[in-house]
Structures are given as C-alpha cells and as structure tokens.
Amino acid sequence: MSVDQKTVRRIAHLARIAIKDEQVEPMVGELNGILAWVEQLGEVDTDGVAPMTSVVEAKLPLREDEVTDGGYPKDVVKNAPATEDGFFMVPKVLE
C-alpha cells in the first residue's frame, strides 16, 4: 500500500501537524519508502497467531479507591504558556 498527496494531507491533519505545500511531495516519498520496506511482513504466515497484548507475564494491577493525588493546582499550570485564574487558556474552539 502507498500514500498519495491527499492521504499525506489527511494524515497530517489527523496528527495536527501543519504541512506546507512544498513539504507534501517529499513526505509522500519518505513514507512510501518506509511502507514499501515494511511490506515484507506480508511474507510471514500469521494465521492463528494472537497479536501481542503484553510483552510481560503479568496481571493488570488494581489500586484502592483513595484520594492520593491532586490538590496542587499551581504545579499543574506552572509550565503552561497561557493561563488565567488557574485555567488553561486556548484560542476558541470553532463548534
């Protein structure tokens, strides 16, 4: 499978990375190079093979329902580029 310019633009938007017009074609080439290379996985017979769900032998640990975190709003917003009254500020979302 390979990508074209339209796909690259769609993927870039899904990934929220602005891509300039002149960058699209080179990216098409780079991605197709990688995709062509990974095609070789098609040689492997994976019928009846379960996809890996966990690389270690372990069970999902469950924790107790206690409030053990939060309560430091100043730390939470400390590194934010734009805040006001303890809120994060972002340009409006167009609904």
Added chain:
Amino acid sequence: MSTLTDLTIAEMRDGLAAKKFSAKDLAQAHIDAIEGARLLNAFLVETPDKALAMAEESDKHISKGTARPLEGIPLGIKDLFCTRGVQATAGSHILEGFTPTYESTITHNLWHDGAIMMGKTNMDEFAMGSSNETSFFGPVKNPWRRPGSNADLVPGGSSGGSAASVAAKLVPGATGTDTGGSIRQPAAVTGIVGMKPTYGRCSRWGVVAFASSLDQAGPMARTVRDAAIMLNSMAGHDPKDSTSLNVDVPDFEAALTGDVKGLRIGVPKEYRVDGMPEAIEKLWQQGIEWLRAAGAEIVDISLPHTKYALPAYYIVAPAEASSNLARYDGVRYGQREEGQDITDLYEQTRAAGFGHEVQRRVMIGTYVLSAGYYDAYYLKAQKVRTLIKQDFEKAWDKVDAILTPTTPGPAFAIGEKSDDPLEMYLNDIFTVTANMSGLPGISVPAGLSDDGLPLGLQVIGKALDEECVFRVGGVLENAANFSARPDVWWK
C-alpha cells in the same frame, strides 16, 4: 586528583569508603571535565551547583557511616528523564522551557541511593534516532575518531549524550533508555557497556514516553560491574507504573561470579546478515571462542523471524509514539505557536516544535493506526511480534543466553546516513529483537573495527535473568580486555 575521572564507579565507591578522596572532590573533578568537553555537546544542561550540594550531603553520610549504595557517585541523566526543578527537553524544541515539578521514579531511586546529578545529557529527539543527529540542540560528537581523521563521528543514539559522556570520562555512569537499541547501540560504538533490562524491571514513570511497550531505562558505564551497580539502584517495582513488574531486585553485582562453566550459549544464524562487515563476523567468532574457553557450551540456534523484527518495530513504535506525542500541543507546557483557532494552534505548534524525524514517525504511526490500515499494519506487526517472542521461548529450551554482535558496523560520520531513514534504521537490526520480546540485553566493548573504532558484542537473556546476562557479559569483558580509549581531542 585529575585521575579521579579515570576511576570506575566501583573504584570510586572503594576510594570514598577508604577516605582517599571526598565526594566533593569527585564532583568537582567531573564538573571540570564536563566544562572542558563542551565541544562534544554531550550535556544539554550542567548542574554543578546541585552536584556540589548533593556531594556535600554524600560526604556527611560517608563520615557518619551511613553511605548508601551509590553515595557520591556522579552520574549523567538522559534528558528524557523528568527531574524536579531541572529541565527535561527530550532533545526537542517543543519541550524547551519545560521544568518538571516531579522526579522520575528512576532518578528518585538514584538520588535516594546517594548518587550525584551532574547534568542532563543530549539525545535524539524523543528518543527517535540511532545517531543523536535528530536532537534539536545539535548532534553529539563521539569522543572516538578514526585514527588520522578529524571527521566528527556519531556516538550512536538515541542515548548519544550519555554514551559520549561516559566514554569521554565526563561521568563514570549515565542513564539511558532503550526502545529499539538506544542504550546498547551507542554503548557499542563508543566502547562502553550499556544494559537494557527486562521490560518492566525499571519503572517508566516520569520518563517521557516514546513507545510504551518497548521503552526501558538502563545503565551505561565503562564496566559491566558498574552497570550492575547502577541497575541495582535503578530497578524496582513501582505501583505508579502498571507495566512495572512486581518482583524483587536481585543483587546484580553479586551475579558477577565470572563462572559460565556449563552455560549454554546460543548463536543464532539469522544474525549473520548480508553485507555484514567482516570485522563484525570475526569479532563474533572471537566472542564465541572466549566463552567456549571459559567453559560454556556453544549451541547453534535459529530465530527464524529475526529479519522481520525491524520492520515490525517500525510499525509498532511509531504507532505508539503517534499517540504518546499527542499531548505535546502547546496548551499545558512547552513551546506554543499562536493560532487563529485551536486547530491552527495545534498544527503550527507541532510543526514548529517537532523535528523532521519525529514528524515522519508520527505520520507513519498515525497512518498505520488509521481506519482501514490497522489490521494490515499494526495488528499484523503485533502478530509478528508474538512469533518473534516465541522464537526466543523455543530457544530457551536449548540455551541460557544468546550471543550476537550489537551493531552491523562501527560509528559513522555525522551526516553520513541522515539522508536515508531506512539506512539509519538498520543500525538497530541486532538490538530491536530484545525490545520486541521484552528481554534483557547487554552490549560489552569487545574489539576494534578495521578503522580503529569500537565494536560491541551483545548478550541477550531470558526475561528477568539479568544475572545471567551480566555474568556472561562480565566473562566477555574479561576476555576482551578492551583497554583502548579515545584520544582526547575535545579539550
């Protein structure tokens, strides 16, 4: 006192205990070394004040007789680890200015055991790279150069800064992370020891995530013993990490018995790849002989799906990364570009903040997870991953550890391979199988290439059997007696 930087961690530990020098002496010596080696660009930020303050504490402990396992030992910390009050950039512009208000579990463990922070080391951006050339803050130069050449070489990646700093004796040890080989490969091309433990042995809490099911932190040092000493402190169960294994940490240093008699060492034929330099093949044979001479039994094995590990990795890792990196959006931390609306803000911020390699991997990752492609790519790759792991499991019936080269070649020149992503990816060909299977692996400096550059041998072991991996690594280290050191050109 200038030879303090020549010491290993074990020697420093002994020297401090014997009061031959103080922690402050050690810290100062390394502060000076780091300051004098800025040409290497191994450190993104130096923390001399902090180091001296920590050293003072260490000296108090030592004089009171309450010295902890890493008391007074200066360490470099890869900038992927979140360190309270000290920047964590992950080698990226998008995290410039980010100062964590929290400490990663691993660095917490190290400080808790008395180690000293010398600074944060340079790395490939978001750990994506095998040469430290994708760092926003410039490449790291390998302290090694080809004899008679002034060409700057790469130190490998992504833990290039950590590797270079240890090889150049700016610190006796540094932390790295390994997702496809990012500890072992730079260790091999800088002539030091690098160890990736079993997945889940070290906590990932507070380590900037690249590919969650593959990332694992580990030690980088000049000897196998030093790496074991470091791992003793780094490892341990962390309830804040759901993938952290709830198992005891054995004494890895105690595993260095030097005895491998009767141990079965597997040599997988699939690691013999077309076009592999003869020097690598020779070194591998040499390694086999060393172990045979030490009493180990050599067994030919087959790991049939080996060649598919790298392409499968380049589907799984970017997929996980594309999701892990979605949080870098300019809203809560890091750099931000202004935008007309929120979508514009996201797109401009991420385009300006992420370098090209990161953008490329995020794109691939987004694509292979997208509607219509998930089964053909991501699901397929995870199935292949199961087969790769099964290959190893079958092998453990016949062998206790596996010996392979670490890399397909020595360090290359900066700029030499950065045009073709695939050529760069091939650097991980021997290391990536251990990440895909969650197994522990170590790289030990074993010899020199034809052009006088370090080469490493890799030992892969069973899950949670780092002790065996260290033991075999120690025997190789003894036999190889790799004493070559880079000429100092960077002062």
Added chain:
Amino acid sequence: MTTKSPEQAKGQKHIQGATGPWEVVIGIEVHAQVNSKAKLFSGASTTFGAEPNENVSLVDAAMPGMLPVINKYCVEQAIRTGLGLNAQINLYSVFDRKNYFYPDLPQGYQISQFLQPIVGEGIVEVDMPDGSVVEVGVERLHLEQDAGKSIHDLHPKMSYVDLNRSGVALMEIVSKPDLRSSEEAGLYVTKLRSILRYLGTCDGNMEQGSMRADVNVSVRRPGEELGTRCEIKNMNSVRFIRAAIEYEARRQVDVIEEGGTIDQETLLFDTVNGVTRSMRSKEEAHDYRYFPDPDLLPLELDKVWVEDIKATLPELPDEKKKRFISDFGLSPYDASVLVADRDRAAYFEDVAGGRDAKMAANWVTSELFGALKKMDVDITDSPVKAEELGKLIDLIKDDTISGKIAKQVFEIMFETGQDPAHIVEERGLKQVTDTGAIEAVVDEIIAANPDKAEEYKQKPKALGWFVGQVMQRTQGKANPKTVNELLKKKLDG
C-alpha cells in the same frame, strides 16, 4: 385497558408526515459518572465544584512521563451495574486509546474500551403508563475517562480549560435502537437512572452532569430499512431529551418528504429555541485510531469476585415492584411510582408495614411526595418520618380523626415535625364520634331549616348542604360517616 395488537401498539407510536406515517427509531448512549472517591486512572478526587484544576493530578494533566493505574472500585461499580442490567460480565476486557485532539482531552486520547468491553448485552424493562412493558436491549457497558471542561463564554477569543473532570470514571451504557417514541426514550433514561441510583453506582444527577445522554434519532417508513441517524449530544435532562427527539424526528421527516436526504450529523439541542443544530462540520469524520493502551494490560476478572459482587446487589426496581404488587396488592402503576426511587420505596414500606397498603400508597404518593416536591426537599430530609406518617394513618383508621382533618394534621406535621397524636391533642382535632353529640347538632340544623328539609324530599342532593352545615358547626370534627347516616335517617323521616 384495552389490549392492542403488536401492530396497533407500534402504529400508535408513529408520527404523521405529509405523505403518511413514519416510525421513529431511537438509540441512547448514557454516560454515567461512577460513584467513587478517586478517578479511574489517577488518584485525584472526583468531588464536584472544586476550584479550577484543584482535582487534577499530573496524570490527569497529561504531563510527560505520566502513566495510568486503574481504580479497583470503579471496576467493581461497572460490574455491579452490568449485573443490575441483567447483562453478561466479560471476564476479559481491554482498554483502548481513542485518539483525537481537543483542549479538554489533555492526553490527546481518551482511555476507553472499544472491541472488548467489560459488560456485554443486557436488558432494561420500561414500564409504560398504559401498563405495558417495553423491553429495551442494552448493547454493552464500558469504562472510560471523562474529559475536562472548556468554558467558551468568559472571553471573546479564548476558551478557559479546567481539567477537574478529566479522568473521572464514566460508564458508557449503549442501548440497542429499540426505542420508538420520545416517551419511551424519556422513560428509559428515567428507569436507567433509577437502577443506577438503586445500585449506588452513579448518583444520576443530570443537572450536575454526572449523567448525560447522547441520543441517536432516525426515521423510516414502517417496514423499511433503518434511516440515516443523527446524534444529539450531551443531553442532561429528560424533558429536553423528549423535546429534542420530537423536534429532530419531525425535522428528518420534513427533509425526506421534501425530497432531501439526511446526512449523518452530530447535533446539539438548543434548549432556548427548542431546535437541533449541527455541531461539527460534516467532513470532520473522526478516525479515532483505536488501539490497545500499551500502558495497561488486559483486565482479567476473577469469577469469584463477580459472584461476590452479585451477592451484594440490593433488590432492584423490577423485583421490588413485583413484590409490592403481590405483597401489598398495589396496582402496577402505583407500584412503579413508588419503586422509582430506592429511598422512597423504603419509606413507603416502612409506612405500609402492617397497615392498609393502598391507603399508605395514597398518602405517600399524593400527600408526602406532593409536599416534598413543593418544598424541593429530598425524601431523605423529609420532616415527616415514615413512622409518624404511619401513626397518622393509624389515627384515621381508628376513627380518631377524619381523612379531611388528617390532611390538616399532615400539613402541620410537615411544618413542625411534630408527632400527629400530639398535634391532634393540642389542637383539639379529635373527630367527634359521639353519636349523641352529632345527633344534637343534626337536630338543631334540621329544625332551623325546615324549607331545606322539604327541598331534600324532592332533591336528595340537598343532603350535601346539610352535611356542610353540620361539619361547619362541628369545625369539621364530626365523623362524616355518622353525619351522613344520621341526617339521612332524620330527613327521610
């Protein structure tokens, strides 16, 4: 109550278009916040109304290097809810990342469950006012993180983001598209809410947002394939859900009848104008790129644990309703009103125990519930305790007071919290049952009104006037039954 054929029953729910009848098909996804102290994957608090970003941990803020750890109690609550919906509990389930960008979603993905949810198919029985029961299928229930909140109207160009709600555990309960009218939809949501409150797994507070619904509406001509559906998001009131469905169904019918087609859209309900509006641009079809969260392992439940939880289930509304009908002889309607809320049902049972259940039901549903509603007081804060209401009923039953006086007494009880016997005593409200005394008054009134007595002989209804007079003279305290009997006897001569 006439029995309808299934066809007739269906037909009655159809809406009429210009070209004929239309069937409305509705499916509802309810997001119910789990009643727990801490969040699903972080240890921050879930309390409502905290200062901005107060209940936010580093994990909730998606700081670099943060990792999720699952809350056992949230898992338990999901299992409990699944059992309460008569649903299949899946002992193996997986958490997946649902990837999309939005400022109230700090990680850039929501941890949810996609292909393998914790709970499978179940059923909710909805009691209709005409006594019929509609069985609504539940497709699945899964656990997922709630998002934070964006406030858009505090600033002309910027939105304010508060992550307090980010990471709170949600149970997403997806119904099958079995609903056929706005009425059924409203009652389904009400019933579901009731079940969750019985179980204690969600407080069902729709105003606060702890329970919200996304409503999927489509229309089709009877017998045809399913039409394209539109989704009306984030509804937090049953009244608005019904209004939105009615508007949207009508809108879709109008579009199709005018020759148009329905585009699959996401809508919001404008509560001010009573219309649905498109929420996002049509091309923005989301590709969520679901994949299993590599920071978590699959959730494997111990069968014994599920059994243990099952053993802790309280009697649920349907069972309780059946029991009220059989044990207390209540009508299905009365029973369903009483069991709608667990605390109210318990109150009723306390009152009805050892008493006339029908009378208890009447007093509880009309008098007590009416008073509570008027004063906006919850049953748990009722100034009249069940025991006291029971005593009031006893006073009526043993003729101490009449039903009419009892209503006055009740009002005073509600205001003061005093004991009924005490009130009756203090205010001298005891019913006059002394036949002699009543007879005296009756005689007096008849004697004073001979023309009315004559009128009675022609118009027996004039008895009512005499009754009124006697009651007035006795300040309402005369036993009405005795008054009636005596008057009749005397007037009939």
